[in-house]
Amino acid sequence: MSRIHVTTSVNGDEVDFLCEPDETLLDALRNRLGLTGSKEGCGTGDCGACSVTLDGRLVCSCLVLAAEAEGREIATIEGMAEGEALHPLQKKFIEHAALQCGVCTPGILVATKALLEKNPDPSETEVRYWLAGNLCRCTGYDKIIRAVMDAAAELRRA
Amino acid sequence: MYAFDYARPASLAEAIEAMKDEDAKALAGGQTLIPTLKQRLASPTTLVDLNGIAEIKGICLKDGMVAIGAGTRHAEVADSADVQRLIPALAHLAAHIGDPQVRNRGTLGGSLANNDPSACYPAAVLGLGATVHTSAGRAIAADDYFQGMFETALGEGELITSVDFPVPEKAAYMKFVQPASRFALTGVFVAKFLGAVRVAVTGASESGVFRWPEAEKALSANFSAGALDGVALGADGMIGDLHGTPEYRAHLAGVMARRAVTAAG
Numbered sequence: 001m002s003r004i005h006v007t008t009s010v011n012g013d014e015v016d017f018l019c020e021p022d023e024t025l026l027d028a029l030r031n032r033l034g035l036t037g038s039k040e041g042c043g044t045g046d047c048g049a050c051s052v053t054l055d056g057r058l059v060c061s062c063l064v065l066a067a068e069a070e071g072r073e074i075a076t077i078e079g080m081a082e083g084e085a086l087h088p089l090q091k092k093f094i095e096h097a098a099l100q101c102g103v104c105t106p107g108i109l110v111a112t113k114a115l116l117e118k119n120p121d122p123s124e125t126e127v128r129y130w131l132a133g134n135l136c137r138c139t140g141y142d143k144i145i146r147a148v149m150d151a152a153a154e155l156r157r158a
Numbered sequence: 159m160y161a162f163d164y165a166r167p168a169s170l171a172e173a174i175e176a177m178k179d180e181d182a183k184a185l186a187g188g189q190t191l192i193p194t195l196k197q198r199l200a201s202p203t204t205l206v207d208l209n210g211i212a213e214i215k216g217i218c219l220k221d222g223m224v225a226i227g228a229g230t231r232h233a234e235v236a237d238s239a240d241v242q243r244l245i246p247a248l249a250h251l252a253a254h255i256g257d258p259q260v261r262n263r264g265t266l267g268g269s270l271a272n273n274d275p276s277a278c279y280p281a282a283v284l285g286l287g288a289t290v291h292t293s294a295g296r297a298i299a300a301d302d303y304f305q306g307m308f309e310t311a312l313g314e315g316e317l318i319t320s321v322d323f324p325v326p327e328k329a330a331y332m333k334f335v336q337p338a339s340r341f342a343l344t345g346v347f348v349a350k351f352l353g354a355v356r357v358a359v360t361g362a363s364e365s366g367v368f369r370w371p372e373a374e375k376a377l378s379a380n381f382s383a384g385a386l387d388g389v390a391l392g393a394d395g396m397i398g399d400l401h402g403t404p405e406y407r408a409h410l411a412g413v414m415a416r417r418a419v420t421a422a423g
Contacts, residue, residue, distance in 0.1 A: 004164060021164035021205065022195070044193040046339075048259060057233065057262040063192045064263070065185075067164050068209060111258070132340060133257025 008069040010035065011079030019066040026050045028066035029076060037077035037106045041135070048134035051107035052076045058114040060133070077106035080113065088158070089113055089151040098147035100138035108134045112148045120156055124149060160201040166210045170319065174293050176206045177315035184208055184317055186268030187231065189260050214267065214319050217241060222325060224248070228267025228318040236261065245286070247329035247347070247422070251278050254333070256340050267318040273366055275307045275397065276341040280367035281331060285347030285358035286323050293317040307366045326351050330421035332414040333361070336401055343401055344410035346370075348418040350381055357415060362407040364395050373415055383416040 007016040010033060017032040029035045029052070038061055041047035045063040052061045053075040080087045089109055092098070099105045108131065115122060115130045122130070127148050128141070136144060165182075167173040176182055183202035185191055186209070194200050208214065214229040217238045224244055226235060235241055236253035255261055255269075255278050269279040270290065283290070283300045290298045294316045303311045312318070326349040333345030342361035349356045355377040357370045376385045391411045396404035 002163075021162055022159040024192075043196060045189055045259065048257070051259060054262075058258050059262050060259045063188050063259075065164065065188070065192070065205075065207070067166070068207060070166075114258075130258055133259040 004067045006067060006070050008071065009073045011075055017066075021065070021067060023066045024062050025052070025054075025064040025066050025069050025074070026061040028069070029061060029074075032066075035076050035078050038110075039103050039106060041103065041107075046133075046135070047104070047107075048111060048131075049104050049107045051110045051134065053110065053114055056114075056117075058111055075110070077110055080109060087113065088154050089116070089148065092147040092151040092154070093144075096143050096147035096150065098139060098143040104134060104136040104138075108136065108144060112151075115148075116152055116155060120152060122148075122152060159195040160198060162195075162202050163204040164207065165204050166207045168210050170211055170213055170293060170317075173206055173208060173211060173317060174315070176204065177293075177317065179204055180314060182206050182315070184271070186229065186271070187260075187264035188268075189256070189264045190268070190272050190274065208267075208317070214317075219244075220322060223322045224325065225320050225322050226266055227320050228270075229265050232256075232261040232264050232266070232269075233258070235266065244325045245323060245329065247326075247331050247349070248282050248286070248323060251282050251331040251347070254278070254335075254340075260340075266321060270303070270321070271310065271312060271318055273304060273308050273310050274341070275363065275366040276336070276339075276343070276361040277367075278331070278333060278342055278345055278360065280304055281342070281345050281347035281358045281360040282323070283321060283358075284367050284369060285331070285349045285356050286326060286329065287349075287351075287356055288324065289322045290318055291320045291322070293319055301369075304367050307364060309366070324351070328422040330418040332417040332421060334410050334414060344407050344414055346411055346414040346418050348377065348415060348422055350377070350422065354378055355381060359391075359411050359415075362391075362396050362411050364397055370411070370415070377419065381419065381422075383419045386412060386416050386419070 003018045039049040041049035045060040050062040181203040215227045241249040329349035331347045333342040344361040357373040391408040393404040398404045
């Protein structure tokens, strides 16, 4: 079970690391690259707290092997703000109090950013269905949906 | 997970070679396999990652059929202009599997090789009478491919390469979702071809996806929801669990079949 050398791009930076064959992308991001924004909730792809994008597509990093990241482009929550300047979605989440404990928040932000890049003007129904794979046990979702709709409107004006 | 080695073949030939190890297991989208490994319900010596094999990916038109590579992800099938134009029911089905994270990883071949009794794709493959092509050079008719819950006609180390879907006159898939997993609590695929109607039911039977001959006969004579009045499925052999009784699922099959016929128009 020899270690695997992986070269990949994370938030635009080229990185490389050694990983075990049975190591998930989530574990590599958190434990080898120090990017602890992506959370492990269930570890089985149900809760979405580990959501990242892989070549622009939203995935659960707990169900992707670290070795599969070879040559790909990964984006995580750490790449969302530009320095101190928060992304409009992040600002709207604070404004609408769309989080409480915060464990689901990085995944939901990554997921909704992916949605708005694909569809800048989603209906409320589309936002709710898009977030079918992101569980939140605090907010009851309503504030999240409001924050996303508001951020989408602001991004369309920008 | 138990420890395993990881192989990433760049061609189908390399993958076939790697799968000769009887304890190797193929990794497609990993949406079922990786949770299974985490629960230590499988212990392959080597995981053969199929995601680097270009020749089993993509969608093309072949002899009037829609040919979809086994490595094609659900989101790609859902977004394909060809699938949307020729078999909109299949694009709709793919667009409603699981959640976006699952659709961006899960593949057609992975779903069919696993043959989960509640998966959506088996209903389309059986309902459309598709043909499953494999790495052993076999072309397996859908009617022969599904052999029971998690059981298929695939041999040891045999990989699905592509699936040919005939284009129906009209078709629709309706499912009653299990709201947590978004698997089909029961789902029905109805397809009308010149002279014959096929009806495939998933999520209901302990034997996995199955055709419903009585419904096919009634709909072949009269393709309308009303034609199914008096056509009922028995509860024998249906799945009973905390989400629904066998009787409930048998009833749902009728409801979903009527809705599918109405949606097909």
